[in-house]
Structure formats: structure tokens, C-alpha cells
Amino acid sequence: MAELNAHIPEGELTEKWTKLRSSMPLVNPANKRSIEVIVVGSGLAGASAAATLAEMGYKVKCFCFQDSPRRAHSIAAQGGINAAKNYQNDGDSTYRLFYDTIKGGDYRAREANVHRLAEVSANIIDQCVAQGVPLAREYGGLLDNRSFGGTQVQRTFYAAGQTGQQLLLGAYSALERQIGMGKVEMFTRHEMLEVVVVDGKARGIIARNLLTGELERHSGHAVLLCSGGYGNVFYLSTNAMGSNVTAAWKAHKKGAFFGNPCYTQIHPTCIPVSGDHQSKLTLMSESLRNDGRIWVPKKKDDTRKASEIPEDERDYYLERRYPAFGNLVPRDVASRAAKERCDAGYGVGKSKLAVYLDFKANTERYGRIEANVQNIHNPDKETCMRLGREVIKEKYGNLFDMYAQITGEDPYELPMRIYPAVHYTMGGLWVDYNLMTTVPGLYALGEANFSDHGANRLGASALMQGLADGYFVIPYTIGAYLSKELATKPIPQDHPAFVEAEANAKGIIDKFFAIKGTKTVDHFHKKLGKIMWDKCGMARNAKGLTEAIAEIQELRKEFWSDVRVPGEANEFNPELEKAGRVADFIELGELMCIDALNRNESCGGHFREEYQTEEGEAMRDDENYAYVAAWEFKEGVKFELHKEELKFENIKVAQRSYK
Amino acid sequence: MSTGNMNLTLKIWRQKNTKAKGGLVDYKLSEISPDMSFLEMFDVLNEQLISKGDEPVVFDHDCREGICGACSMYIDGRPHGPKDGITTCQLHMRSFKDGDTIVVEPWRAKAFPVIKDLTVDRSAFDRVIAAGGFISVNTGNAQDANNLPIPKVQADSAFEAAACIGCGACVATCKNASAMLFVSAKISQLAQLPQGQPERYRRVQSMVAQMDAEGFGNCTNTGACEAECPKGISLENIARMNRDFYSAKFVSEEDI
Numbered sequence: 001m002a003e004l005n006a007h008i009p010e011g012e013l014t015e016k017w018t019k020l021r022s023s024m025p026l027v028n029p030a031n032k033r034s035i036e037v038i039v040v041g042s043g044l045a046g047a048s049a050a051a052t053l054a055e056m057g058y059k060v061k062c063f064c065f066q067d068s069p070r071r072a073h074s075i076a077a078q079g080g081i082n083a084a085k086n087y088q089n090d091g092d093s094t095y096r097l098f099y100d101t102i103k104g105g106d107y108r109a110r111e112a113n114v115h116r117l118a119e120v121s122a123n124i125i126d127q128c129v130a131q132g133v134p135l136a137r138e139y140g141g142l143l144d145n146r147s148f149g150g151t152q153v154q155r156t157f158y159a160a161g162q163t164g165q166q167l168l169l170g171a172y173s174a175l176e177r178q179i180g181m182g183k184v185e186m187f188t189r190h191e192m193l194e195v196v197v198v199d200g201k202a203r204g205i206i207a208r209n210l211l212t213g214e215l216e217r218h219s220g221h222a223v224l225l226c227s228g229g230y231g232n233v234f235y236l237s238t239n240a241m242g243s244n245v246t247a248a249w250k251a252h253k254k255g256a257f258f259g260n261p262c263y264t265q266i267h268p269t270c271i272p273v274s275g276d277h278q279s280k281l282t283l284m285s286e287s288l289r290n291d292g293r294i295w296v297p298k299k300k301d302d303t304r305k306a307s308e309i310p311e312d313e314r315d316y317y318l319e320r321r322y323p324a325f326g327n328l329v330p331r332d333v334a335s336r337a338a339k340e341r342c343d344a345g346y347g348v349g350k351s352k353l354a355v356y357l358d359f360k361a362n363t364e365r366y367g368r369i370e371a372n373v374q375n376i377h378n379p380d381k382e383t384c385m386r387l388g389r390e391v392i393k394e395k396y397g398n399l400f401d402m403y404a405q406i407t408g409e410d411p412y413e414l415p416m417r418i419y420p421a422v423h424y425t426m427g428g429l430w431v432d433y434n435l436m437t438t439v440p441g442l443y444a445l446g447e448a449n450f451s452d453h454g455a456n457r458l459g460a461s462a463l464m465q466g467l468a469d470g471y472f473v474i475p476y477t478i479g480a481y482l483s484k485e486l487a488t489k490p491i492p493q494d495h496p497a498f499v500e501a502e503a504n505a506k507g508i509i510d511k512f513f514a515i516k517g518t519k520t521v522d523h524f525h526k527k528l529g530k531i532m533w534d535k536c537g538m539a540r541n542a543k544g545l546t547e548a549i550a551e552i553q554e555l556r557k558e559f560w561s562d563v564r565v566p567g568e569a570n571e572f573n574p575e576l577e578k579a580g581r582v583a584d585f586i587e588l589g590e591l592m593c594i595d596a597l598n599r600n601e602s603c604g605g606h607f608r609e610e611y612q613t614e615e616g617e618a619m620r621d622d623e624n625y626a627y628v629a630a631w632e633f634k635e636g637v638k639f640e641l642h643k644e645e646l647k648f649e650n651i652k653v654a655q656r657s658y659k
Numbered sequence: 660m661s662t663g664n665m666n667l668t669l670k671i672w673r674q675k676n677t678k679a680k681g682g683l684v685d686y687k688l689s690e691i692s693p694d695m696s697f698l699e700m701f702d703v704l705n706e707q708l709i710s711k712g713d714e715p716v717v718f719d720h721d722c723r724e725g726i727c728g729a730c731s732m733y734i735d736g737r738p739h740g741p742k743d744g745i746t747t748c749q750l751h752m753r754s755f756k757d758g759d760t761i762v763v764e765p766w767r768a769k770a771f772p773v774i775k776d777l778t779v780d781r782s783a784f785d786r787v788i789a790a791g792g793f794i795s796v797n798t799g800n801a802q803d804a805n806n807l808p809i810p811k812v813q814a815d816s817a818f819e820a821a822a823c824i825g826c827g828a829c830v831a832t833c834k835n836a837s838a839m840l841f842v843s844a845k846i847s848q849l850a851q852l853p854q855g856q857p858e859r860y861r862r863v864q865s866m867v868a869q870m871d872a873e874g875f876g877n878c879t880n881t882g883a884c885e886a887e888c889p890k891g892i893s894l895e896n897i898a899r900m901n902r903d904f905y906s907a908k909f910v911s912e913e914d915i
């Protein structure tokens with residue numbers, strides 16, 4: 001078993017990053033010009049890293065599978081981005097953001113990484129505002145904040161319900177500026193299919209030009225994977241249709257360990273599934289929980305309309321169970337509580353797999369405040385509701401419109417029906433403090449790595465992490481590696497490692513077309529998704545996971561003998577792209593179940609039914625499982641476990657409580 | 660797999676590649692549910708085509724929640740279909756009737772060549788942004804965000820312009836295939852913010868020059884772009900861009 005060294009700098013927690021940054025080896029400007037860096041993915045992490053590295057003088061090649069870097073799925077993030085600015089004077093600090101993130105992650109994240117994240121969080125807001133990102137403001141012209149789950153301060157910056165869009169377009173414009181100057185070469189509609197490893201170091205990639213089908217060789221002194229998460233392993237998730245694990249998985253197969261694959265975030269507030277045709281799920285931002293109250297009827301199988309159920313017959317179960325945090329408990333807790341109510345027969349809507357998210361009380365409250373502002377004295381209820389609706393509309397208008405489009409119901413009149421759905425994956429490629437994977441020269445940033453969120457991510461922290469990694473971490477840490485690579489000449493693309501990697505990628509494509517099976521790629525993807533959701537979803541147990549592993553192995557065989565991929569390899573062929581991604585999802589799904597089965601405890605998003613308190617809360621086992629599970633890929637889709645022990649020196653580990 | 664009872668006839672533009680000649684092809688679909696999204700209806704069609712051994716219809720799509728700007732279908736003569744203020748992926752089959760015939764074409768513009776079927780090449784938009792759609796600030800240079808108060812009205816107006824998703828519906832619907840709404844949205848966002856002032860006139864000149872070089876048409880003020888924009892980007896942005904463009908001739912010391 002190889003020693004897993006996270007390379008955490010020595011010294012006090014609060015000094016680690018500052019000291020490291022000041023003592024990190026540098027690369028002089030003239031040398032940077034001859035060093036090439038490959039960036040795979042153009043979301044928040046990828047675009048910010050590519051732009052910043054190019055600003056510093058490196059030669060950057062950036063790849064995305066979409067037709068433009070602006071379409072990466074970071075664009076769909078809604079609610080906001082956390083930063084320890086303490087602009088609201090409510091007692092926030094770097095330490096508090098650090099503490100909330102570690103606690104929110106159920107004590108399964110690395111202290112040093114999380115503290116660094118909290119430290120740079122404030123710089124991100126400064127940077128984005130300087131780029132012209134129009135974050136929400138108050139009348140005085142200063143930035144506005146709102147609250148998110150798992151915290152008791154208001155530290156979330158936002159741009160209506162489109163924060164991800166605005167931040168990504170900021171990073172995208174920084175990237176386009178470098179493209180315009182010729183310092184970044186952009187490859188859109190390209191998909192990475194292999195990492196090329198020469199003498200143990202990542203030296204390039206094989207990418208498929210999705211329009212022509214041509215396999216291209218690209219060399220570089222380092223490779224950055226910023227390719228997002230793998231929630232689509234569940235088929236139905238809030239991820240974009242194209243979101244995939246392929247880049248990360250190919251890296252895993254080339255020696256990069258995969259960290260905590262079973263940590264999946266199920267988001268509590270999504271629009272429920274409407275039928276078998278469903279292709280994706282849509283999130284209703286966590287910010288709605290600021291102003292919405294979640295409830296179900298107190299009576300089982302209540303068939304009355306929401307409006308006909310009087311106040312005293314409603315069970316505001318989050319407020320009942322968690323009085324201190326109420327509707328703002330972390331996502332894992334809120335999701336499980338919704339599942340518990342629905343499983344017990346209190347669910348609402350046609351499918352009975354939904355709970356209500358009701359804005360009425362707050363609409364009226366806002367209306368009353370607005371009436372005061374407008375000098376309307378003793379306003380009646382109707383006036384309050386009318387004025388309140390305007391306020392709600394300004395805050396969440398686009399989300400309410402989305403809900404109305406999808407469900408055909410008016411959320412200003414009726415409470416929203418919501419249910420948990422797969423949203424984010426905390427697991428990902430294992431990286432050390434410098435964001436390097438176990439393959440030298442191969443880095444993973446943003447959702448693609450495992451590093452900062454432990455077993456559960458707090459809301460508005462994904463945007464923070466993606467941009468922290470890209471703007472403020474990798475630009476420094478990569479210097480330590482590249483400063484030793486100055487003597488490395490441009491990597492020849494006829495090196496045997498390139499030839500072999502390309503042949504490998506081509507072999508897989510040829511194999512797909514040779515099968516000529518009877519079932520579509522989606523058929524297999526849906527089957528995989530169902531296994532994963534039923535047995536490795538919101539609640540897991542040893543029996544189900546054992547069954548799931550066998551079922552997935554069977555599915556893999558079936559896939560490789562009966563999948564049908566239409567068209568040809570040398571053309572624009574989205575079905576071929578999907579086939580490659582689903583093949584990787586199937587292998588990953590098995591690893592997720594293995595990891596979930598191995599972790600005999602409940603923590604954050606990983607809830608093993610065997611390990612819970614009497615009140616149904618997650619029960620950790622710190623003695624035996626306070627480690628990061630880093631899996632190594634072995635020939636024949638086998639996996640070997642390595643452990644990185646988690647040491648908590650600055651935080652007292654405790655049973656998480658939001659009561 | 661379908662669960663509904665709608666029967667539809669689809670006339671879909673099929674084109675093998677940029678150079679091939681394309682044409683409308685008829686498809687019949689049955690048992691479509693009104694709760695399906697328009698793209699889920701296409702998923703059903705494609706599953707059937709693949710099972711029959713035919714080639715599925717290629718179309719751009721990704722987030723399926725109206726924000727990435729990838730989807731781009733010209734449905735019954737309107738970009739993103741018959742409803743206002745939404746993208747194709749947000750369109751649901753309850754907006755159609757049983758027995759309807761629906762015509763689906765790609766965006767049509769010289770600057771957006773067809774790649775295959777309903778997919779077009781919109782990289783011209785990226786090149787316009789690369790020409791000047793940014794504020795030249797390197798990472799690490801920023802002052803504290805609250806050192807720069809911006810009046811709420813101004814910030815909100817900049818945000819409204821910044822809400823553009825770059826889908827290209829404005830170009831597709833314009834009889835001149837003009838990209839003025841798209842280009843002006845970015846110019847207008849930055850021109851309304853204090854951070855955007857130093858490069859204000861340089862920006863408008865370079866972006867307009869690139870827009871022209873890409874082969875987009877001119878604006879004749881028909882307002883179709885605003886009407887079809889899924890994000891409600893206002894024509895006022897075009898006015899602001901024009902004003903800045905002409906001002907630049909007088910104000911700017913740079914000649915671009």
C-alpha cells in the first residue's frame with residue numbers, strides 16, 4: 001500500500017497557507033512562456049485556472065465538450081457563493097466559515113484545505129466584482145447577503161437566482177480575454193479520452209474532436225482536470241445532460257486514486273419526478289429555504305389541497321425536529337427528513353413523493369415591511385400579499401418561473417411541491433494540499449476533486465471552492481511542480497505513451513461499433529441510475545449494496561455485449577459520446593457501492609441504515625472511519641483501498657447537532 | 660416508455676453535415692405525455708429511431724433548465740417555440756395539442772453555419788466576446804468589493820443585461836441575422852458599471868468590429884430580437900451600444 005502523503009504544510013493552521021505561498025518555488029516569466037499547461041473543463045474551476053495561468057504567462061490549452069466554454073454546468077448554480085466578509089456584522093469570520101464547513105461536512109474533510117478555502121473566500125468576491133460581475137446590492141450601493149443552510153450568519157453573495165451564471169460569465173470573459181490575446185488556445189467540442197503518462201508523470205491527453213471524430217494528441221508539462229462531478233451516474237440528477245465522469249475516470253484508470261466516491265449530495269428541494277420520460281431534474285435553490293417553510297399534513301394520506309389544510313393540521317417537521325436551525329438545516333439532514341415523512345405516508349402530490357415548500361407566511365411579512373416603506377398604514381392582508389409577491393419576485397423570480405414552466409402550477413398561489421434529488425458529488429479524485437492527484441503533474445480542481453466538503457457540502461460552497469481552486473490555489477501550488485520541469489523540453493507527440501493512449505481510445509470506440517447490439521445507451525444508463533438510486537441513494541444498507549454490486553457487474557457485461565451505437569466514429573455522433581460516458585459511469589457505480597459498503601458508519605450524505613441514533617440521525621464511527629477512502633484502480637475493474645487519516649487539531653469533533 | 664396520449668407529426672430538418680444539402684423529414688410520434696418537455700419528446704423520437712436502425716436527430720442541449728443557452732430549435736417559425744420568455748428545453752408538450760404538426764428547424768444565419776441536423780456553429784459569439792467583452796483585470800489585483808459602491812438601480816440594470824445566455828435566438832429571428840442584441844447586452848452590462856469605464860469606448864469599437872467581421876447583419880429596429888429573447892434582454896441595450904459607438908468617435912483617443 002503506497003503511502004498517501006497529503007503534503008499539508010507544517011505550522012499553525014492559520015499560518016499554513018500564508019507561509020507556503022511565500023516560500024513556494026517560483027517560475028520566472030521567461031520560463032513560463034515555454035511551459036504548457038492543459039486544462040480540461042471550462043467551468044468555474046477550469047475557466048478561472050486557465051485564465052489566471054495565462055495571465056501569469058504560461059501557455060495554456062483549454063478543452064470543453066460544449067460548443068462554448070460559457071455553457072459549462074457551473075452556469076446553472078442558482079443560490080449563491082459564500083465568503084467570510086462579515087459585511088453583515090453578524091459575527092462571521094474566517095474561522096467560523098472554516099468551522100461551519102468542517103461541521104457541515106460531518107467531520108470528514110481535511111482541516112488545512114478547508115481553512116485555506118475560508119481564507120481565500122473573501123478574495124473571490126473582490127475579484128468577481130472587479131470583473132464586473134453584477135452581484136446583488138442594497139440601496140446604499142454595497143453588496144447584499146442572504147443565509148444558506150448549515151450556518152447562522154448571512155455570508156452568501158448572490159445575483160438573483162443566477163449566481164453561477166454570473167460568476168461563470170465573469171470567469172469566461174477573463175478566459176476569452178486570454179484567448180483573444182492568443183495566450184490560451186481553446187478547444188471547444190473536444191472530449192478528453194485519455195491521460196498520457198510518460199515516465200510516471202502526466203504529460204498530455206488524447207482528446208476527441210467531437211465534430212470530426214478525429215483523435216488528437218496534446219502535450220503539456222502539467223494537466224489540470226476541472227471536469228466537474230459525477231452525479232449523472234444516477235441518470236436523473238440536477239446535472240446537465242452532458243456532465244460526466246469520463247475525464248476523471250480515465251485519470252483514475254491511469255493511476256489517480258479516487259477519494260470517497262460514495263459521498264453524494266442529495267439536494268432536498270428539487271422539482272419531483274413527473275413520469276418515466278423524465279430526462280433530468282431541476283433544482284429549486286436552497287435560498288428558497290430562507291423564505292419558504294417546509295411542511296406536510298399531520299394526517300396520513302391527506303388528499304385535501306394545500307390551501308384547504310388549516311395551519312394547526314400542518315407539520316412543519318424541520319422546525320419541529322431542529323428548532324435551532326429550522327428550515328435551514330444542512331442538505332443531507334433536510335433530505336433525509338423529507339424521505340422519512342414520505343416513507344411514513346405523509347407525502348403530498350400525485351406520486352406522494354413530495355413535500356410542500358410554502359412562501360405564504362414570508363410573502364405576507366415582506367408585504368407588511370414594504371407597506372411601511374411605502375407609507376401605507378394598517379395594510380389589509382390582500383395588500384400585504386400583493387406587495388410581498390413583488391418582493392419575492394425580485395428575489396426569486398426566475399426560480400418561480402422555472403417551477404411554473406415545469407409543473408404547470410403557479411407557485412405564487414400554491415406551495416411548491418419538492419423532493420430530494422441527486423445534486424453534487426463530494427467525492428472525486430484524491431488530491432493533496434497542492435491539488436495534485438497521485439499521478440505527478442496531474443491536478444484536479446473544483447467538483448472533480450474530493451477535497452473540501454467532507455461527507456456533505458454546505459450550500460453556496462461549490463462556487464466558492466471552484467473559484468478558490470482556479471483563481472487562488474493552483475496558480476501558486478503548480479509553481480512548486482513546474483519549477484522543477486524547466487529542463488523538460490516540449491513533449492514529443494510521437495512518444496510511445498501517446499501512441500499507446502491513442503490506440504487505447506480508438507480501441508474502445510471500435511469496440512462500441514462492433515457490438516451492434518439491440519439496446520440504446522440510455523436504456524443502460526437508466527438501469528444503472530435505478531440501481532444506484534434504490535440501493536446507493538439517500539439511504540444505504542449492506543444487503544442492498546451487496547446486491548447492487550452484483551447487479552452492476554451484470555449490467556456491465558450486458559452493456560458490452562448488447563449496446564447499440566448508431567452512426568460512425570468519424571463524424572459528429574452524440575450517441576457515441578454518451579456510450580463512452582455510460583461505460584465509465586457503470587464502472588464508477590460499482591466503486592461507489594464498494595466504498596459505501598466499506599464505510600460502516602453514517603456521515604453526511606452517506607447514510608447507512610444500520611448506523612443511526614434512536615432519533616434517526618447519522619451515527620459516525622470516528623474511531624474506525626475518520627479517514628479518506630482513496631481507491632486505486634486495478635486491472636479487470638478491481639479496486640484497492642488506501643487510507644488518509646484525518647486529524648482534527650483545531651476543531652473538537654462532536655456529534656453534529658442542529659437542534 | 661411514453662405515458663401520454665398525444666399524437667404528433669414532426670417535420671424536422673435533417674442535414675448530414677455543413678456541406679450536405681438538408682431537407683425536412685416527417686416523423687410520426689404517438690403516446691406523448693403533456694408533462695414531457697419538448698426535448699424529452701425528442702429523446703423519445705431518438706430512442707425509436709435508434710431502435711429502428713436509423714440515425715437519431717442531432718441537436719444541442721445540456722442543462723435542460725434554461726440557463727446554459729445550448730438548446731436552439733426553430734419551432735413553427737419561432738426560436739424556442741410558441742411561448743414567450745423560455746428556451747426550447749423549458750417548453751413542455753402541454754403547449755401543443757393532440758394531432759398537431761410541428762416544424763423544427765435549426766437557427767438560420769450566415770454567421771451560424773449548420774453543423775448537423777439542428778446543431779449550428781455559434782462560435783462567432785465567443786470571438787465577439789474575446790474581442791472586448793471583459794474588464795482587463797488580472798487575478799489578484801482587486802480591491803475590497805465594498806470599496807466600490809454601485810447604486811442598486813444601476814447594478815440591477817447591469818444584471819438584467821448580463822442575464823443573456825448567448826443562445827442566439829436574437830440572431831435566428833432577425834431578418835438581417837443581426838447580433839446587435841447579444842453584443843449590446845455585454846457592452847451595456849459593462850458600460851453601466853464603474854469598473855467598465857476605463858475600457859468603455861475601446862470595448863464598443865472592438866466588439867462591433869468583430870461582430871461585423873463575423874458576417875452578422877445590421878439592425879433595422881424591428882424589435883424581433885427582444886420579442887424572442889428567452890431572457891427578455893431589452894432593446895434599450897442596442898440604443899446604449901449605438902450611443903457609445905458614436906460617442907467613441909469623439910471621446911476615444913484610441914482609433915480601433
